[in-house]
Amino acid sequence: MLALARKVNESVIINDNIEVTILDIKGDQIKIGIDAPKSVPVYRKEIYKQIQDSNKEAASTVAPDQLSKLMKGKK
Secondary structure, three states, rough: OOOOOOOOEEEEEOOOOEEEEEEEEEEEEEEEEEEEOOOOOOOOHHHHHHHHHHHHHHOOOOOOOHHHHHOOOOO
């Protein structure tokens, strides 16, 4: 993990097209702004984990023979 020190109104650039800016610092809370292309999804980590868990659960509820039938219709 890369750890950087930033002050209010300072930014970091990720992959040439994502800018993360420190907007405000109050006590133990930091507000950040993220400027990214609309094609790049941005989630809070706890929401991302919920999405991943839901996807795993949904995938595990489909029987292999049902999945084969679904995939045949996608050709």
